[in-house]
Amino acid sequence: MEYIALCALGLEKILSNELKKMNYKIEKANDGMVEFYGNDYEYYKLNLNLRTAERIFIKIGEFYAETFDELFSGITDIKWVDFLPKNGKIIIDKVRTSKSVLYNQSVIQSVVKKAIIERLKKEYKINSYLEEAGIYKFRVYIKKNKVTIVLDTTGEGLHKRGYRKLVSQAPLRETIAAAMILKAGWKRKHVLIDPFCGSGTIPIEAAMYGLNIAPGLYRHFVFESWHNFNKNRLDKIKKEAIDSIKYTELKIYGFDKDYKMIEIAGKNAENFNLDKYINFEKNNMESIKLDYDEGYIITNPPYGERLKDKKHAEKIYEQMRYLRKKYPKFKYSIITSHEDFEKFFGNKSDKKKKIINGKQTLYIYEYK
Structure with a gap:
Protein backbone atom coordinates (compact mmCIF):
# COMPACT_ATOMS: atom_id res chain seq x y z
CA MET A 1 0.00 0.00 0.00
CA THR A 153 -6.72 8.03 7.97
CA THR A 154 -6.12 10.66 10.67
CA GLY A 155 -9.11 12.98 11.02
CA GLU A 156 -8.21 15.87 13.29
CA GLY A 157 -4.56 16.86 12.58
CA LEU A 158 -1.85 14.88 14.40
CA HIS A 159 -0.63 18.02 16.15
CA LYS A 160 -3.76 17.70 18.29
CA ARG A 161 -2.15 15.34 20.84
CA GLY A 162 -4.78 16.07 23.48
CA TYR A 163 -2.71 17.60 26.28
CA ARG A 164 -3.07 21.24 25.30
CA LYS A 165 -6.46 22.16 26.74
CA LEU A 166 -5.26 25.71 27.43
CA VAL A 167 -3.09 27.77 25.07
CA SER A 168 -1.12 31.00 24.92
CA GLN A 169 -1.90 33.80 22.43
CA ALA A 170 0.33 32.43 19.68
CA PRO A 171 0.94 28.75 20.48
CA LEU A 172 3.58 26.82 18.58
CA ARG A 173 2.16 23.81 16.76
CA GLU A 174 3.08 20.58 18.57
CA THR A 175 4.49 18.91 15.44
CA ILE A 176 6.82 21.87 14.81
CA ALA A 177 8.00 21.86 18.44
CA ALA A 178 8.75 18.13 18.06
CA ALA A 179 10.63 18.84 14.80
CA MET A 180 12.80 21.45 16.58
CA ILE A 181 13.72 18.90 19.27
CA LEU A 182 14.54 16.17 16.75
CA LYS A 183 16.48 18.53 14.48
CA ALA A 184 18.49 19.94 17.39
CA GLY A 185 19.56 16.42 18.36
CA TRP A 186 18.48 16.70 22.02
CA LYS A 187 18.72 13.49 24.05
CA ARG A 188 17.27 12.75 27.49
CA LYS A 189 20.68 12.87 29.25
CA HIS A 190 21.04 16.59 28.40
CA VAL A 191 19.39 19.56 30.05
CA LEU A 192 16.80 21.42 27.97
CA ILE A 193 15.78 24.99 28.79
CA ASP A 194 12.90 26.93 27.23
CA PRO A 195 13.07 30.55 28.51
CA PHE A 196 9.79 31.51 26.75
CA CYS A 197 7.73 28.39 27.39
CA GLY A 198 4.25 29.93 27.07
CA SER A 199 1.69 27.12 27.34
CA GLY A 200 4.51 24.58 27.60
CA THR A 201 4.53 22.99 24.14
CA ILE A 202 8.33 22.60 23.71
CA PRO A 203 8.99 21.20 27.23
CA ILE A 204 5.99 18.84 26.96
CA GLU A 205 7.05 17.57 23.51
CA ALA A 206 10.60 17.10 24.88
CA ALA A 207 9.27 15.10 27.84
CA MET A 208 7.20 12.89 25.54
CA TYR A 209 10.23 12.30 23.32
CA GLY A 210 12.57 11.79 26.30
CA LEU A 211 10.25 9.21 27.87
CA ASN A 212 9.46 7.64 24.47
CA ILE A 213 5.72 8.32 24.78
CA ALA A 214 3.92 7.88 21.45
CA PRO A 215 2.38 11.27 20.58
CA GLY A 216 -0.94 9.76 19.43
CA LEU A 217 -1.36 7.45 22.42
CA TYR A 218 -4.19 9.36 24.10
CA ARG A 219 -6.28 10.49 21.13
CA HIS A 220 -8.67 9.09 18.54
CA PHE A 221 -8.40 8.81 14.75
CA VAL A 222 -10.99 8.88 11.95
CA PHE A 223 -10.11 5.29 10.91
CA GLU A 224 -11.76 4.15 14.17
CA SER A 225 -15.12 4.95 12.49
CA TRP A 226 -14.41 2.74 9.47
CA HIS A 227 -16.15 -0.53 8.58
CA ASN A 228 -12.87 -2.47 8.68
CA PHE A 229 -11.61 -1.00 11.98
CA ASN A 230 -10.06 -3.64 14.22
CA LYS A 231 -10.04 -2.52 17.87
CA ASN A 232 -7.87 -5.46 18.94
CA ARG A 233 -5.19 -4.43 16.44
CA LEU A 234 -5.15 -0.84 17.75
CA ASP A 235 -5.17 -2.01 21.39
CA LYS A 236 -2.17 -4.24 20.65
CA ILE A 237 -0.23 -1.36 19.06
CA LYS A 238 -1.11 0.90 22.00
CA LYS A 239 0.06 -1.77 24.46
CA GLU A 240 3.38 -2.05 22.59
CA ALA A 241 3.72 1.75 22.77
CA ILE A 242 2.97 1.77 26.53
CA ASP A 243 5.48 -1.06 27.13
CA SER A 244 8.19 0.92 25.31
CA ILE A 245 7.86 4.03 27.53
CA LYS A 246 11.14 4.63 29.36
CA TYR A 247 10.39 6.27 32.69
CA THR A 248 13.53 8.13 33.67
CA GLU A 249 14.64 11.38 35.21
CA LEU A 250 14.68 14.34 32.82
CA LYS A 251 16.27 17.79 33.09
CA ILE A 252 13.66 19.94 31.33
CA TYR A 253 12.95 23.52 32.40
CA GLY A 254 10.26 25.89 31.18
CA PHE A 255 10.32 29.58 32.18
CA ASP A 256 7.95 32.42 31.46
CA LYS A 257 7.61 35.88 32.99
CA ASP A 258 3.81 35.52 33.05
CA TYR A 259 2.59 33.47 36.02
CA LYS A 260 -0.68 32.69 34.19
CA MET A 261 1.32 31.03 31.40
CA ILE A 262 3.25 28.92 33.93
CA GLU A 263 -0.06 27.80 35.43
CA ILE A 264 -1.38 26.89 31.97
CA ALA A 265 1.82 25.02 31.07
CA GLY A 266 1.67 23.07 34.33
CA LYS A 267 -1.96 22.07 33.76
CA ASN A 268 -1.21 20.99 30.18
CA ALA A 269 1.67 18.81 31.44
CA GLU A 270 -0.61 17.33 34.12
CA ASN A 271 -3.04 16.19 31.41
CA PHE A 272 -0.48 13.57 30.32
CA ASN A 273 1.03 13.08 33.82
CA LEU A 274 4.23 14.81 32.73
CA ASP A 275 4.31 17.49 35.43
CA LYS A 276 6.87 15.62 37.57
CA TYR A 277 9.30 15.44 34.61
CA ILE A 278 9.25 19.18 33.79
CA ASN A 279 10.22 22.11 35.99
CA PHE A 280 7.99 25.08 35.17
CA GLU A 281 8.88 28.34 36.89
CA LYS A 282 7.84 32.00 36.64
CA ASN A 283 11.00 33.85 35.77
CA ASN A 284 12.42 36.49 33.45
CA MET A 285 15.02 35.25 31.00
CA GLU A 286 17.75 37.32 32.71
CA SER A 287 16.90 35.77 36.09
CA ILE A 288 17.51 32.14 35.05
CA LYS A 289 20.27 30.85 37.35
CA LEU A 290 20.63 27.19 36.39
CA ASP A 291 24.19 25.87 36.65
CA TYR A 292 24.88 23.67 33.65
CA ASP A 293 27.97 23.82 31.44
CA GLU A 294 26.34 22.16 28.43
CA GLY A 295 22.85 21.58 27.20
CA TYR A 296 20.15 22.84 24.85
CA ILE A 297 18.10 26.00 24.71
CA ILE A 298 15.10 25.34 22.46
CA THR A 299 12.58 28.14 22.40
CA ASN A 300 9.86 30.11 20.65
CA PRO A 301 10.35 33.79 21.63
CA PRO A 302 7.69 36.42 20.79
CA TYR A 303 7.30 36.98 17.03
CA GLY A 304 5.90 40.50 16.86
CA GLU A 305 3.71 40.29 13.73
CA ARG A 306 2.37 43.82 14.20
CA LEU A 307 4.77 46.79 13.93
CA LYS A 308 4.53 47.79 17.60
CA ASP A 309 4.96 44.19 18.76
CA LYS A 310 7.78 43.69 16.26
CA LYS A 311 9.86 46.41 17.94
CA HIS A 312 9.18 44.78 21.31
CA ALA A 313 10.20 41.37 19.92
CA GLU A 314 13.43 42.82 18.50
CA LYS A 315 14.29 44.22 21.91
CA ILE A 316 13.77 40.75 23.41
CA TYR A 317 16.08 39.24 20.76
CA GLU A 318 18.77 41.72 21.79
CA GLN A 319 18.25 40.82 25.45
CA MET A 320 18.66 37.14 24.52
CA ARG A 321 22.38 37.84 24.09
CA TYR A 322 22.44 37.36 27.87
CA LEU A 323 21.76 33.65 27.31
CA ARG A 324 24.76 33.36 24.97
CA LYS A 325 26.98 34.91 27.63
CA LYS A 326 25.63 32.76 30.48
CA TYR A 327 25.45 29.53 28.48
CA PRO A 328 28.19 29.82 25.81
CA LYS A 329 28.60 26.04 25.34
CA PHE A 330 24.88 25.33 24.89
CA LYS A 331 23.31 24.44 21.56
CA TYR A 332 20.47 26.75 20.54
CA SER A 333 17.36 26.21 18.43
CA ILE A 334 15.18 29.31 18.13
CA ILE A 335 12.02 29.63 16.03
CA THR A 336 10.57 32.96 14.91
CA SER A 337 8.91 34.57 11.89
CA HIS A 338 11.54 37.37 12.00
CA GLU A 339 13.95 37.13 9.05
CA ASP A 340 16.52 39.42 10.73
CA PHE A 341 16.61 37.63 14.08
CA GLU A 342 20.39 37.06 13.78
CA LYS A 343 21.07 40.78 13.54
CA PHE A 344 19.37 41.46 16.87
CA PHE A 345 20.66 38.31 18.57
CA GLY A 346 24.18 39.36 17.60
CA ASN A 347 25.29 36.07 16.02
CA LYS A 348 24.92 34.48 12.61
CA SER A 349 23.31 31.06 12.94
CA ASP A 350 25.04 27.85 11.87
CA LYS A 351 21.81 26.75 10.17
CA LYS A 352 18.64 28.59 9.17
CA LYS A 353 15.61 26.47 8.25
CA LYS A 354 12.54 27.92 6.57
CA ILE A 355 9.16 26.39 7.42
CA ILE A 356 5.78 27.26 5.92
CA ASN A 357 2.91 26.37 8.22
CA GLY A 358 -0.37 27.32 6.54
CA LYS A 359 -0.07 31.04 5.79
CA GLN A 360 2.76 31.57 8.26
CA THR A 361 6.45 31.52 7.36
CA LEU A 362 8.77 30.59 10.22
CA TYR A 363 12.54 30.18 10.58
CA ILE A 364 14.46 27.84 12.85
CA TYR A 365 17.84 29.35 13.74
CA GLU A 366 20.36 26.81 15.04
CA TYR A 367 23.56 27.63 16.89
CA LYS A 368 25.89 24.72 17.49
Whole structure:
Protein backbone atom coordinates (compact mmCIF):
# COMPACT_ATOMS: atom_id res chain seq x y z
CA MET A 1 0.00 0.00 0.00
CA GLU A 2 1.18 3.50 -0.87
CA TYR A 3 1.19 6.07 1.93
CA ILE A 4 1.67 9.83 2.05
CA ALA A 5 2.62 11.55 5.31
CA LEU A 6 1.75 15.25 5.32
CA CYS A 7 3.89 17.81 7.17
CA ALA A 8 4.63 21.54 7.26
CA LEU A 9 6.68 22.66 4.23
CA GLY A 10 10.32 22.40 5.19
CA LEU A 11 9.98 19.47 7.60
CA GLU A 12 10.13 16.74 4.93
CA LYS A 13 13.68 15.64 5.84
CA ILE A 14 12.94 15.42 9.57
CA LEU A 15 9.77 13.41 8.91
CA SER A 16 11.67 11.19 6.44
CA ASN A 17 14.25 10.45 9.15
CA GLU A 18 11.46 9.45 11.54
CA LEU A 19 10.06 7.07 8.93
CA LYS A 20 13.50 5.62 8.14
CA LYS A 21 13.95 4.81 11.85
CA MET A 22 10.65 2.90 11.59
CA ASN A 23 12.22 0.96 8.65
CA TYR A 24 10.27 2.60 5.81
CA LYS A 25 11.94 3.32 2.48
CA ILE A 26 11.20 6.83 1.26
CA GLU A 27 10.03 7.10 -2.35
CA LYS A 28 9.64 10.88 -2.57
CA ALA A 29 9.77 13.84 -0.19
CA ASN A 30 8.80 17.38 -1.25
CA ASP A 31 5.99 19.96 -1.11
CA GLY A 32 5.13 19.02 2.49
CA MET A 33 4.59 15.35 1.57
CA VAL A 34 6.64 12.20 2.19
CA GLU A 35 5.67 9.17 0.09
CA PHE A 36 6.50 5.57 1.03
CA TYR A 37 5.14 2.01 0.96
CA GLY A 38 3.83 -0.05 3.86
CA ASN A 39 1.51 -2.91 4.72
CA ASP A 40 -2.28 -2.60 4.70
CA TYR A 41 -2.97 -1.58 8.29
CA GLU A 42 0.24 0.26 9.13
CA TYR A 43 -1.62 3.55 9.34
CA TYR A 44 -2.57 2.47 12.89
CA LYS A 45 1.11 2.52 13.90
CA LEU A 46 1.98 5.59 11.82
CA ASN A 47 -0.75 7.76 13.33
CA LEU A 48 0.18 6.67 16.82
CA ASN A 49 3.96 7.13 16.60
CA LEU A 50 4.96 9.92 14.20
CA ARG A 51 5.90 13.18 15.94
CA THR A 52 6.31 15.55 12.99
CA ALA A 53 3.57 14.36 10.59
CA GLU A 54 0.28 16.25 10.31
CA ARG A 55 -1.75 13.51 8.62
CA ILE A 56 -1.38 10.01 7.17
CA PHE A 57 -2.99 9.42 3.78
CA ILE A 58 -3.52 6.24 1.79
CA LYS A 59 -2.91 6.92 -1.90
CA ILE A 60 -6.00 5.59 -3.66
CA GLY A 61 -5.27 6.39 -7.30
CA GLU A 62 -3.33 8.52 -9.77
CA PHE A 63 -4.13 9.42 -13.38
CA TYR A 64 -4.13 12.34 -15.85
CA ALA A 65 -7.23 14.41 -16.62
CA GLU A 66 -7.78 17.61 -18.60
CA THR A 67 -11.59 17.44 -18.78
CA PHE A 68 -14.32 16.65 -16.26
CA ASP A 69 -15.23 13.59 -18.33
CA GLU A 70 -11.65 12.31 -17.98
CA LEU A 71 -11.77 13.08 -14.25
CA PHE A 72 -15.06 11.16 -13.87
CA SER A 73 -13.72 8.24 -15.92
CA GLY A 74 -10.44 8.11 -13.95
CA ILE A 75 -12.28 8.00 -10.62
CA THR A 76 -14.70 5.28 -11.79
CA ASP A 77 -11.72 3.15 -12.91
CA ILE A 78 -10.63 2.82 -9.24
CA LYS A 79 -11.86 -0.27 -7.34
CA TRP A 80 -13.65 1.58 -4.53
CA VAL A 81 -14.97 -1.53 -2.75
CA ASP A 82 -11.39 -2.07 -1.51
CA PHE A 83 -11.76 1.09 0.59
CA LEU A 84 -15.43 1.87 1.14
CA PRO A 85 -18.50 0.00 2.42
CA LYS A 86 -21.90 0.37 0.74
CA ASN A 87 -23.07 2.98 3.24
CA GLY A 88 -20.03 5.09 4.23
CA LYS A 89 -20.17 8.85 4.59
CA ILE A 90 -18.01 10.28 1.77
CA ILE A 91 -16.46 13.72 2.21
CA ILE A 92 -14.25 15.33 -0.44
CA ASP A 93 -12.43 17.30 2.21
CA LYS A 94 -10.06 19.43 0.12
CA VAL A 95 -9.07 20.05 -3.48
CA ARG A 96 -5.68 21.51 -4.40
CA THR A 97 -4.88 22.43 -8.02
CA SER A 98 -1.81 23.97 -9.64
CA LYS A 99 -0.74 24.41 -13.28
CA SER A 100 -3.75 22.37 -14.45
CA VAL A 101 -6.64 22.77 -16.88
CA LEU A 102 -9.13 21.76 -14.16
CA TYR A 103 -9.19 24.28 -11.33
CA ASN A 104 -12.80 24.85 -10.17
CA GLN A 105 -12.65 23.25 -6.74
CA SER A 106 -16.38 22.92 -6.04
CA VAL A 107 -17.03 21.29 -9.44
CA ILE A 108 -14.08 18.91 -8.94
CA GLN A 109 -15.49 17.93 -5.52
CA SER A 110 -18.90 17.28 -7.02
CA VAL A 111 -17.59 15.24 -9.98
CA VAL A 112 -15.28 13.12 -7.80
CA LYS A 113 -17.98 12.29 -5.25
CA LYS A 114 -20.54 11.46 -7.96
CA ALA A 115 -18.02 9.17 -9.72
CA ILE A 116 -17.15 7.33 -6.47
CA ILE A 117 -20.83 6.72 -5.70
CA GLU A 118 -21.61 5.55 -9.27
CA ARG A 119 -18.78 2.99 -9.11
CA LEU A 120 -19.86 1.80 -5.62
CA LYS A 121 -23.50 1.39 -6.71
CA LYS A 122 -22.33 -0.72 -9.62
CA GLU A 123 -19.95 -2.86 -7.54
CA TYR A 124 -22.35 -3.39 -4.64
CA LYS A 125 -25.32 -3.83 -7.03
CA ILE A 126 -27.41 -1.23 -5.23
CA ASN A 127 -29.79 1.41 -6.63
CA SER A 128 -29.09 4.13 -4.11
CA TYR A 129 -26.09 4.91 -1.91
CA LEU A 130 -26.99 5.89 1.65
CA GLU A 131 -24.27 7.69 3.65
CA GLU A 132 -24.89 6.26 7.10
CA ALA A 133 -21.82 4.71 8.74
CA GLY A 134 -18.21 5.80 9.14
CA ILE A 135 -16.46 8.96 7.94
CA TYR A 136 -14.28 8.68 4.83
CA LYS A 137 -12.45 11.92 4.03
CA PHE A 138 -10.70 12.27 0.67
CA ARG A 139 -8.40 14.92 -0.75
CA VAL A 140 -7.81 15.58 -4.43
CA TYR A 141 -4.52 17.01 -5.67
CA ILE A 142 -4.18 18.05 -9.33
CA LYS A 143 -0.73 19.17 -10.42
CA LYS A 144 0.16 19.62 -14.09
CA ASN A 145 -3.07 17.71 -14.92
CA LYS A 146 -2.00 14.71 -12.83
CA VAL A 147 -4.79 13.77 -10.43
CA THR A 148 -3.92 12.14 -7.10
CA ILE A 149 -6.71 11.08 -4.76
CA VAL A 150 -5.92 10.16 -1.15
CA LEU A 151 -7.88 8.88 1.85
CA ASP A 152 -7.24 10.60 5.19
CA THR A 153 -6.72 8.03 7.97
CA THR A 154 -6.12 10.66 10.67
CA GLY A 155 -9.11 12.98 11.02
CA GLU A 156 -8.21 15.87 13.29
CA GLY A 157 -4.56 16.86 12.58
CA LEU A 158 -1.85 14.88 14.40
CA HIS A 159 -0.63 18.02 16.15
CA LYS A 160 -3.76 17.70 18.29
CA ARG A 161 -2.15 15.34 20.84
CA GLY A 162 -4.78 16.07 23.48
CA TYR A 163 -2.71 17.60 26.28
CA ARG A 164 -3.07 21.24 25.30
CA LYS A 165 -6.46 22.16 26.74
CA LEU A 166 -5.26 25.71 27.43
CA VAL A 167 -3.09 27.77 25.07
CA SER A 168 -1.12 31.00 24.92
CA GLN A 169 -1.90 33.80 22.43
CA ALA A 170 0.33 32.43 19.68
CA PRO A 171 0.94 28.75 20.48
CA LEU A 172 3.58 26.82 18.58
CA ARG A 173 2.16 23.81 16.76
CA GLU A 174 3.08 20.58 18.57
CA THR A 175 4.49 18.91 15.44
CA ILE A 176 6.82 21.87 14.81
CA ALA A 177 8.00 21.86 18.44
CA ALA A 178 8.75 18.13 18.06
CA ALA A 179 10.63 18.84 14.80
CA MET A 180 12.80 21.45 16.58
CA ILE A 181 13.72 18.90 19.27
CA LEU A 182 14.54 16.17 16.75
CA LYS A 183 16.48 18.53 14.48
CA ALA A 184 18.49 19.94 17.39
CA GLY A 185 19.56 16.42 18.36
CA TRP A 186 18.48 16.70 22.02
CA LYS A 187 18.72 13.49 24.05
CA ARG A 188 17.27 12.75 27.49
CA LYS A 189 20.68 12.87 29.25
CA HIS A 190 21.04 16.59 28.40
CA VAL A 191 19.39 19.56 30.05
CA LEU A 192 16.80 21.42 27.97
CA ILE A 193 15.78 24.99 28.79
CA ASP A 194 12.90 26.93 27.23
CA PRO A 195 13.07 30.55 28.51
CA PHE A 196 9.79 31.51 26.75
CA CYS A 197 7.73 28.39 27.39
CA GLY A 198 4.25 29.93 27.07
CA SER A 199 1.69 27.12 27.34
CA GLY A 200 4.51 24.58 27.60
CA THR A 201 4.53 22.99 24.14
CA ILE A 202 8.33 22.60 23.71
CA PRO A 203 8.99 21.20 27.23
CA ILE A 204 5.99 18.84 26.96
CA GLU A 205 7.05 17.57 23.51
CA ALA A 206 10.60 17.10 24.88
CA ALA A 207 9.27 15.10 27.84
CA MET A 208 7.20 12.89 25.54
CA TYR A 209 10.23 12.30 23.32
CA GLY A 210 12.57 11.79 26.30
CA LEU A 211 10.25 9.21 27.87
CA ASN A 212 9.46 7.64 24.47
CA ILE A 213 5.72 8.32 24.78
CA ALA A 214 3.92 7.88 21.45
CA PRO A 215 2.38 11.27 20.58
CA GLY A 216 -0.94 9.76 19.43
CA LEU A 217 -1.36 7.45 22.42
CA TYR A 218 -4.19 9.36 24.10
CA ARG A 219 -6.28 10.49 21.13
CA HIS A 220 -8.67 9.09 18.54
CA PHE A 221 -8.40 8.81 14.75
CA VAL A 222 -10.99 8.88 11.95
CA PHE A 223 -10.11 5.29 10.91
CA GLU A 224 -11.76 4.15 14.17
CA SER A 225 -15.12 4.95 12.49
CA TRP A 226 -14.41 2.74 9.47
CA HIS A 227 -16.15 -0.53 8.58
CA ASN A 228 -12.87 -2.47 8.68
CA PHE A 229 -11.61 -1.00 11.98
CA ASN A 230 -10.06 -3.64 14.22
CA LYS A 231 -10.04 -2.52 17.87
CA ASN A 232 -7.87 -5.46 18.94
CA ARG A 233 -5.19 -4.43 16.44
CA LEU A 234 -5.15 -0.84 17.75
CA ASP A 235 -5.17 -2.01 21.39
CA LYS A 236 -2.17 -4.24 20.65
CA ILE A 237 -0.23 -1.36 19.06
CA LYS A 238 -1.11 0.90 22.00
CA LYS A 239 0.06 -1.77 24.46
CA GLU A 240 3.38 -2.05 22.59
CA ALA A 241 3.72 1.75 22.77
CA ILE A 242 2.97 1.77 26.53
CA ASP A 243 5.48 -1.06 27.13
CA SER A 244 8.19 0.92 25.31
CA ILE A 245 7.86 4.03 27.53
CA LYS A 246 11.14 4.63 29.36
CA TYR A 247 10.39 6.27 32.69
CA THR A 248 13.53 8.13 33.67
CA GLU A 249 14.64 11.38 35.21
CA LEU A 250 14.68 14.34 32.82
CA LYS A 251 16.27 17.79 33.09
CA ILE A 252 13.66 19.94 31.33
CA TYR A 253 12.95 23.52 32.40
CA GLY A 254 10.26 25.89 31.18
CA PHE A 255 10.32 29.58 32.18
CA ASP A 256 7.95 32.42 31.46
CA LYS A 257 7.61 35.88 32.99
CA ASP A 258 3.81 35.52 33.05
CA TYR A 259 2.59 33.47 36.02
CA LYS A 260 -0.68 32.69 34.19
CA MET A 261 1.32 31.03 31.40
CA ILE A 262 3.25 28.92 33.93
CA GLU A 263 -0.06 27.80 35.43
CA ILE A 264 -1.38 26.89 31.97
CA ALA A 265 1.82 25.02 31.07
CA GLY A 266 1.67 23.07 34.33
CA LYS A 267 -1.96 22.07 33.76
CA ASN A 268 -1.21 20.99 30.18
CA ALA A 269 1.67 18.81 31.44
CA GLU A 270 -0.61 17.33 34.12
CA ASN A 271 -3.04 16.19 31.41
CA PHE A 272 -0.48 13.57 30.32
CA ASN A 273 1.03 13.08 33.82
CA LEU A 274 4.23 14.81 32.73
CA ASP A 275 4.31 17.49 35.43
CA LYS A 276 6.87 15.62 37.57
CA TYR A 277 9.30 15.44 34.61
CA ILE A 278 9.25 19.18 33.79
CA ASN A 279 10.22 22.11 35.99
CA PHE A 280 7.99 25.08 35.17
CA GLU A 281 8.88 28.34 36.89
CA LYS A 282 7.84 32.00 36.64
CA ASN A 283 11.00 33.85 35.77
CA ASN A 284 12.42 36.49 33.45
CA MET A 285 15.02 35.25 31.00
CA GLU A 286 17.75 37.32 32.71
CA SER A 287 16.90 35.77 36.09
CA ILE A 288 17.51 32.14 35.05
CA LYS A 289 20.27 30.85 37.35
CA LEU A 290 20.63 27.19 36.39
CA ASP A 291 24.19 25.87 36.65
CA TYR A 292 24.88 23.67 33.65
CA ASP A 293 27.97 23.82 31.44
CA GLU A 294 26.34 22.16 28.43
CA GLY A 295 22.85 21.58 27.20
CA TYR A 296 20.15 22.84 24.85
CA ILE A 297 18.10 26.00 24.71
CA ILE A 298 15.10 25.34 22.46
CA THR A 299 12.58 28.14 22.40
CA ASN A 300 9.86 30.11 20.65
CA PRO A 301 10.35 33.79 21.63
CA PRO A 302 7.69 36.42 20.79
CA TYR A 303 7.30 36.98 17.03
CA GLY A 304 5.90 40.50 16.86
CA GLU A 305 3.71 40.29 13.73
CA ARG A 306 2.37 43.82 14.20
CA LEU A 307 4.77 46.79 13.93
CA LYS A 308 4.53 47.79 17.60
CA ASP A 309 4.96 44.19 18.76
CA LYS A 310 7.78 43.69 16.26
CA LYS A 311 9.86 46.41 17.94
CA HIS A 312 9.18 44.78 21.31
CA ALA A 313 10.20 41.37 19.92
CA GLU A 314 13.43 42.82 18.50
CA LYS A 315 14.29 44.22 21.91
CA ILE A 316 13.77 40.75 23.41
CA TYR A 317 16.08 39.24 20.76
CA GLU A 318 18.77 41.72 21.79
CA GLN A 319 18.25 40.82 25.45
CA MET A 320 18.66 37.14 24.52
CA ARG A 321 22.38 37.84 24.09
CA TYR A 322 22.44 37.36 27.87
CA LEU A 323 21.76 33.65 27.31
CA ARG A 324 24.76 33.36 24.97
CA LYS A 325 26.98 34.91 27.63
CA LYS A 326 25.63 32.76 30.48
CA TYR A 327 25.45 29.53 28.48
CA PRO A 328 28.19 29.82 25.81
CA LYS A 329 28.60 26.04 25.34
CA PHE A 330 24.88 25.33 24.89
CA LYS A 331 23.31 24.44 21.56
CA TYR A 332 20.47 26.75 20.54
CA SER A 333 17.36 26.21 18.43
CA ILE A 334 15.18 29.31 18.13
CA ILE A 335 12.02 29.63 16.03
CA THR A 336 10.57 32.96 14.91
CA SER A 337 8.91 34.57 11.89
CA HIS A 338 11.54 37.37 12.00
CA GLU A 339 13.95 37.13 9.05
CA ASP A 340 16.52 39.42 10.73
CA PHE A 341 16.61 37.63 14.08
CA GLU A 342 20.39 37.06 13.78
CA LYS A 343 21.07 40.78 13.54
CA PHE A 344 19.37 41.46 16.87
CA PHE A 345 20.66 38.31 18.57
CA GLY A 346 24.18 39.36 17.60
CA ASN A 347 25.29 36.07 16.02
CA LYS A 348 24.92 34.48 12.61
CA SER A 349 23.31 31.06 12.94
CA ASP A 350 25.04 27.85 11.87
CA LYS A 351 21.81 26.75 10.17
CA LYS A 352 18.64 28.59 9.17
CA LYS A 353 15.61 26.47 8.25
CA LYS A 354 12.54 27.92 6.57
CA ILE A 355 9.16 26.39 7.42
CA ILE A 356 5.78 27.26 5.92
CA ASN A 357 2.91 26.37 8.22
CA GLY A 358 -0.37 27.32 6.54
CA LYS A 359 -0.07 31.04 5.79
CA GLN A 360 2.76 31.57 8.26
CA THR A 361 6.45 31.52 7.36
CA LEU A 362 8.77 30.59 10.22
CA TYR A 363 12.54 30.18 10.58
CA ILE A 364 14.46 27.84 12.85
CA TYR A 365 17.84 29.35 13.74
CA GLU A 366 20.36 26.81 15.04
CA TYR A 367 23.56 27.63 16.89
CA LYS A 368 25.89 24.72 17.49
